[in-house]
Amino acid sequence: MTFASPEEKRAYTHDLFARIAPRYEFLNQVMSLGQVDSWRRAAAEAARVPPGGWVLDVATGEGGLARALLRRWPEANVVGLDFNRQMLTVGRAHSAGWPIRWTEGDALRLPFPEGFFDAAVNAFMLRNVTDVRATLAEQARVVRTGGRVVCLEMTWPRHPLFRPLFHVYFGGIVPVMGWLLTGSLDAYRYLPRSVQAFLPPEDLAATMEAVGLRPVRYRLLMMGTVTLHVGIKL
Numbered sequence: 145m146t147f148a149s150p151e152e153k154r155a156y157t158h159d160l161f162a163r164i165a166p167r168y169e170f171l172n173q174v175m176s177l178g179q180v181d182s183w184r185r186a187a188a189e190a191a192r193v194p195p196g197g198w199v200l201d202v203a204t205g206e207g208g209l210a211r212a213l214l215r216r217w218p219e220a221n222v223v224g225l226d227f228n229r230q231m232l233t234v235g236r237a238h239s240a241g242w243p244i245r246w247t248e249g250d251a252l253r254l255p256f257p258e259g260f261f262d263a264a265v266n267a268f269m270l271r272n273v274t275d276v277r278a279t280l281a282e283q284a285r286v287v288r289t290g291g292r293v294v295c296l297e298m299t300w301p302r303h304p305l306f307r308p309l310f311h312v313y314f315g316g317i318v319p320v321m322g323w324l325l326t327g328s329l330d331a332y333r334y335l336p337r338s339v340q341a342f343l344p345p346e347d348l349a350a351t352m353e354a355v356g357l358r359p360v361r362y363r364l365l366m367m368g369t370v371t372l373h374v375g376i377k378l
Contacts, residue, residue, distance in 0.1 A: 145337045150274035157272045158228055160331045161205070165230040167326045169206045169238065174325070175318050176366075183370055184212035187265055187296045190374045193217040197262035200225060202251050202283060203269035207235040209296070210244045213265070223261075225249045251279050259288040267296040271342040281355040287377045293357050294374050295348065298339045301368040310369060314339070345371045 147153040164171070172180045187209060193199045196219050201210045204224030213222050225247045226232050232246050249255045251266075251273055264283040273279045283293045301310050315336045322332025343351065348371070349360040357375025364371055 145334055145341075153274050156334075160328075160334065161228045162230040163328050164322075164326050164331050165206070165228070165234045168231070168234065169208060171322060171325060171332075172208070174321060175314075179366055180208070181212070183296055183365055183372070184209045184267065185216065186365065186372055187267060187294050188212040188216040190294045190372060191217070191263040191265055191292055193220040193263050195219045197221065198223065198260065200254075200256070200261045200264040200283070200286060202254070202264060202266040202279075203227075203272075204235060204244075204246075205231050205267075207239040207242070207244055209265060209267045210235075211239060211242055214242060214244070221245070223247055223256075225251070225254070227251065252282060254282045254286050256286045258285050259291075261287050261291060263287060263292045263294065265294040265296070268298060270295060270297055270348070271338045276343065276348075277351050277355060280352055280357070284355045284357055284375075284377055289377055291377050292374060293352065293377065294372070295352070297342070297348070297371050297373070298369060299342070299345055299364075299371050300340050303368060306367055310367075314369075345373070348373055349375075 191199055198221045199213055201224045204210050204226050207224055210222050210224040223245045227250050232248060236246055264287050270276050287293055301307050319332040323329035345362050349362055352360045352375040356378050358378055360375040362371050362373040
């Protein structure tokens with residue numbers, strides 16, 4: 145899917161996530177075949193939050209990664225930020241009793257001072273922003289020197305045998321499941337298209353390094369369909 149301007153993409157994704165917010169987490173579990181929590185645990189582990197440290201979950205959605213951070217680092221101070229009020233409402237409901245600090249805000253203009261956090265994490269959000277480099281630069285800005293930026297994202301697999309099978313599942317079956325369970329066919333057509341159009345893992349690593357996160361290392365999960373990137377602020 146192409147957009148005429150960054151503003152059009154922003155408006156589209158805002159409306160999309162507002163519409164699917166009530167069923168967002170359920171669909172995550174179904175589409176990932178129940179693996180999304182293990183990916184979140186890996187991202188939380190990679191954040192390396194010190195005792196009493198502060199960590200920012202950018203585009204927190206309904207708070208799945210924020211809760212994973214607290215499970216792994218129970219002494220951490222976790223801030224969950226999202227630009228979509230409906231997603232935050234669902235997140236607060238799903239995370240009742242969890243000490244998450246919820247904040248409405250823009251990933252391109254984070255409302256925090258430089259070097260405030262020990263780590264910043266994001267999951268499945270970079271392909272939805274209007275400027276990937278600027279988004280990463282903002283996360284690098286608010287993380288202290290020596291702190292980490294962790295990115296969990298989907299990628300199109302490269303294995304010649306698995307790639308066509310994934311195309312059938314993700315490009316054909318998932319949109320139908322999304323339509324049946326949420327009534328929103330276009331949202332789950334957008335999902336595979338956004339993955340196909342996104343940066344390959346090595347290019348995302350290079351973009352992270354370009355904003356001062358070095359070294360950047362990444363690994364592939366779920367047969368090459370999910371990537372976990374970790375960079376350290378110089």
